[in-house]
Every structure is written in structure tokens, then in C-alpha cells.
Amino acid sequence: MEERKVTGYITLIEPRTRRGLIEYRLRIVTLGGERITAYIRELPPWLKLGTPADITVVDTGDRLLVDRLSRKSGLPELRIAPTIIDEITRETFTVMSGRMDDKFFSIPILDDYLVSRLPDKVPSKVYCIFSESEGGLRILELISEREYRIFTNAKRILNKIIGNEKKINEYVKGLLEDYVKEFD
Numbered sequence: 281m282e283e284r285k286v287t288g289y290i291t292l293i294e295p296r297t298r299r300g301l302i303e304y305r306l307r308i309v310t311l312g313g314e315r316i317t318a319y320i321r322e323l324p325p326w327l328k329l330g331t332p333a334d335i336t337v338v339d340t341g342d343r344l345l346v347d348r349l350s351r352k353s354g355l356p357e358l359r360i361a362p363t364i365i366d367e368i369t370r371e372t373f374t375v376m377s378g379r380m381d382d383k384f385f386s387i388p389i390l391d392d393y394l395v396s397r398l399p400d401k402v403p404s405k406v407y408c409i410f411s412e413s414e415g416g417l418r419i420l421e422l423i424s425e426r427e428y429r430i431f432t433n434a435k436r437i438l439n440k441i442i443g444n445e446k447k448i449n450e451y452v453k454g455l456l457e458d459y460v461k462e463f464d
Contacts, residue, residue, distance in 0.1 A: 330358035
């Protein structure tokens with residue numbers, strides 16, 4: 281198995297099941313613009329969309345698995361923003377026009393992956409992860425309303441499960457301590 285280290289931004293977290301177990305598909309955009317899809321069994325509590333991270337992935341032949349994941353310091357978190365797409369022009373290249381935070385914008389979409397993620401009907405609400413630099417505004421990810429709802433609901437449920445798991449562990453620990461005390 282080949283190991284690879286990358287630094288980039290988490291642009292999508294998608295819960296799924298595989299062989300009856302929950303796993304998460306992560307989409308990562310590296311600092312060089314490469315898109316990587318990798319899978320992880322458990323999410324660290326700090327992980328959210330737009331988070332910069334150092335990631336070590338292992339190639340298993342048919343997919344990439346996250347071996348190590350840590351928050352990358354020194355890079356800003358990217359903003360995820362609800363966006364209304366008013367118009368999509370497909371000529372020499374694709375241009376997306378819309379509104380974000382009550383401001384109008386037009387951005388060329390040169391990445392085939394992002395072009396494939398554009399909605400069929402306009403106007404349409406999506407969630408975009410934007411990167412701003414000297415070169416201007418750039419879209420790293422387009423997330424449909426449905427995908428965004430699934431992610432936010434899954435995150436809320438996961439937080440409840442983690443909270444309940446901690447309570448259960450504390451309760452069992454207390455029971456075991458009481459049990460041990462009986463024999464002392």
C-alpha cells in the first residue's frame with residue numbers, strides 16, 4: 281500500500297455506509313488545486329467544511345483511505361456560503377453568475393468537475409466554498425442544498441451519538457469502579 285501526504289482543504293464530507301458500517305467520503309482540494317476523494321471511518325470533532333488539513337492517505341488499490349488527519353495551522357479556513365445561481369453561460373468556457381451575501385458576481389468555471397456539479401435549472405440555491413486571493417474569488421466546491429442538509433443533519437446526529445457515548449462510558453466506568461470497591 282502506497283502512502284501519500286497532502287495539504288489542502290476539506291470541501292465535502294459525505295456520510296455513507298459500507299458493509300453495514302458508517303464511513304465518510306471526504307473531498308479534498310490540495311493547495312495545488314488537485315481534487316482527491318478519500319474515506320475515513322471516524323471524523324475528528326474539529327473537522328468541518330473549509331477546514332485546512334494535513335492528510336496522509338493510503339492507496340488500497342480501489343480507493344484512498346485516510347490514515348492520519350490533522351488540522352493545518354497557518355492557513356485560513358474557507359467560507360461556505362449559500363449562493364443563488366441566476367445564470368449559467370456555456371460558450372468557450374462556462375461562466376456562473378449569481379448572488380452571495382446580496383452581492384452579484386460572475387465567475388468563470390474552468391474545472392470540469394465543478395461544471396458537472398452545476399444545477400440543471402436556474403435560479404438555484406447551492407452552497408459554495410470560496411477561496412479569495414489576489415487573483416480574485418475562486419470556487420473550490422459546489423454543494424447542492426440536499427447534500428448540505430444531509431451533511432448538517434449527519435453532523436448533528438454524530439454529535440448526539442458522541443455525547444451519549446461519553447455518558448455511557450462514564451456510567452460503565454462508575455459501575456466498574458463500584459464493583460471493584462466491593463472486593464477491596
